[in-house]
Amino acid sequence: MSLTVDSDLTVAWDITIDDAPVTLTARDDLVAVAGAEGTVKVLDAAMGAEMGALDLPGGALRTELAPDAGNLAVSGAMGYALWRRKDGHTTVRESGAWSAAAAWADHERVAVASGRRALVLDSGGTELWRTEPAASTVTDLAWMRQGRRLAVAAYGAVRCHERHTHKPVATYPYVGSHLALAVAPTGKWICSGNQDASIHIWRTRDGSELTMSGYPEKVSRLAFDDTGFWLAADGAPDVTVWDFSGKGPAGTAPRQLRCHETITALTWRPGPAGHLASGGHDGTVALWCATAGRPRTRLSPVRELDGHGSAVAALSWAGPHLLIAAWRDGRIRAYGVPSRTAL
DSSP states (O other), rough: OOOOOSSSOEEEEEEOOOOEEEEEEEEETEEEEEEEEEEEEEEETTOOOOOEEOOOOOOEEEEEETSSSSSSEEETTEEEEEEEETTTOEEOOOSSOOOOOOOESSSSEEEEEEEEEEEEEETTTTEEOOOOSSSSSOOOEEEEEEGEEEEEETTTEEEEEEEOOOOSSSEEEEESEEEEEEEESSSSEEEEETTSEEEEEEETTTTTTTEEEEOOSOOOOOEEOOOOSEEEOSSSSEEEEESTTTOOOOOOOOOOEEEOOOOEEEEOOSSSOOEEEEETTSSSSSEEETSSSOTEEOOOSSEEEEOOSSSSEEESSSSSSSEEEEETTTTEEEEEEOSSSOO
């Protein structure tokens, strides 16, 4: 099984920023990249031209563009910032609280982790409501049910809140530190990657749970594809890809994708084709047919893109045909991926 393309991939654009990128996100026609020192650049996805810029004191941890690319949220070690596309207006909140993540419910509501709480804001930065304090710092969050329910991860549990309910309406306990949260697009599954080198899974319908343990390293990156049937995770030299179709992954084994000694980025190509991009500490970017083969299959990359000595910091797709990669030395590159694909 292989990914068949019309021709070799092309480099659409290549720029360098004066900071060490730690996160990037792409939506529609925009790309946002942020660095360890808090430099944030908003770029045109097609050409790489700068469309906006801001600085977040204390450095950045996560960037998130709204679904319509009209607004940007940036979270960091000392607070968060919001940027509005139509007029370039920027709101910076130096709260002093660790803000590990941000997630847009729709084009006008965003949730931002702020210490032990999640704050829900409008696009102008006005607070709409906040969750009650968790037992420890919020490490990740995600919207479910088309932006009607918010899942918040902190030590000991993932808690879910309906709109304007500061107390949780559902609690999914797990004694451990959650590093990453992934919610299936169907809303059927909530998964956490954990400090104890495990993935914990809850079925939202009945709260039944499953732990996949035995990873050699902590699991800090999780991502569902658009179908909600496949979950990719780090935690080992191999990327593991679990099958969530049918009754889920209980009693099954994952596909294993071997390319990097240390995985530093994961992102699914939009759509149902099962194509995944991964990045490594060695600077390599790999493309995969990640759902090919059978359980326990060890797959090889379809293509390895021309990396360099600096580690891959982040990856994101700007639509199905443009892959954006950032390296820690400041380089940002956009690869054009041909449209004709077949498994």
